[in-house]
């Protein structure tokens with residue numbers, strides 16, 4: 001039995017078009033679009049009709065940077081795959097790509113299997129995996145080929161966190177050479193962790209223990225230096241490069257320069273760098289710990305350069321780096337020593353709304369909103385056009401978005417499993433109303449109607465964004 005849904009009367013916004021169209025969904029996929037009010041659309045019959053008059057009809061958000069249940073600093077990110085993907089759905093995101101972790105001394109396969117076990121049967125929306133590579137050796141390099149073949153086509157390496165996730169330049173070069181051959185995409189955490197650790201030690205020795213010093217030691221120049229080094233290593237290897245969580249304007253300049261040279265170098269930023277700053281890190285009474293993440297928040301002057309990078313396509317993607325830790329009992333681990341504050345911010349539920357606010361504020365266009373939050377992340381990580389657009393054949397991952405609704409962000413009303421909001425009290429125009437994942441209603445007029453286990457693993461092809 002086929003099941004059909006029609007979404008009527010909305011403004012369909014994709015990365016390329018804005019059209020007043022009805023959308024026909026059949027068996028979990030987009031079957032057709034037809035101009036609203038035309039005989040073609042009028043002839044459709046369906047079991048379910050959703051009225052989207054006055055609303056946007058947009059592709060479900062694609063958040064390619066989340067860390068559900070990540071072990072970090074002796075604790076675990078507080079959202080499980082169940083709570084985190086449910087919160088994502090509330091915020092209009094219908095696909096996440098999370099990071100499976102290889103621990104030093106273990107294989108990629110062991111890490112990937114462990115992350116599959118955490119996610120399987122628990123997700124409200126579809127999910128895929130990148131692989132964090134912490135131990136580059138001959139076996140790991142061979143395993144990378146196998147992972148690419150089975151749909152794990154991107155690998156995160158760290159120039160930060162010596163002794164944990166860190167890779168040295170030789171290990172990075174080898175992984176990049178391998179990805180140049182197998183089609184994988186290296187995602188880089190670009191901060192000079194060796195130098196940062198020296199500055200951390202010196203700051204603590206001076207008694208500088210408050211959260212704000214986390215931002216001071218993780219210098220913008222050390223992000224830019226690492227970004228530059230990653231770019232040149234990728235150039236030597238002949239591999240494309242995706243730099244994650246870019247926060248420093250100096251790092252954006254490195255990306256812009258490399259792109260002007262024609263290199264396949266891409267950059268991602270996150271809402272926290274666009275909307276928050278070192279002022280938040282400096283909040284008294286240890287409140288600043290709520291804003292500790294790496295790369296760190298920067299002085300407000302950096303924000304304009306990030307918005308500019310998003311407009312000029314020197315930055316291509318906004319994802320969340322969702323990695324929540326509760327203030328009570330988790331962030332508090334770093335009282336008296338900022339280096340012990342677990343790194344990461346919650347945000348998987350807020351991204352689509354914050355970026356819509358950026359449309360309202362005039363930073364980006366409506367289509368660019370969808371491009372950086374849905375279409376490009378899907379293309380960058382090999383999921384397009386199944387994910388990231390509204391077109392015949394695509395998965396029916398669709399959000400009905402009310403562009404006029406007003407909301408105030410708060411931990412009181414959010415759905416992430418964390419005891420604070422990084423955007424507490426922020427007024428936003430626009431709100432998710434209804435969300436479909438593969439044609440199934442996950443959020444129905446602001447009621448959760450989904451279920452754990454609806455979301456399925458999504459193997460990915462290689463990057464579809466290369467020059």
Ligand code: URP
Pocket residue numbers: 067189245292293294295321323343344345
């Ligand atoms: O502070 C952050 N970003 N925590 C998550 C781990 C990472 O480096 O992405």
Ligand code: ZN
Pocket residue numbers: 189244245294295
């Ligand atoms: Zn990182």
Ligand code: ZN
Pocket residue numbers: 065066067321323
């Ligand atoms: Zn991350």
Ligand code: ZN
Pocket residue numbers: 440451453454
């Ligand atoms: Zn279901």
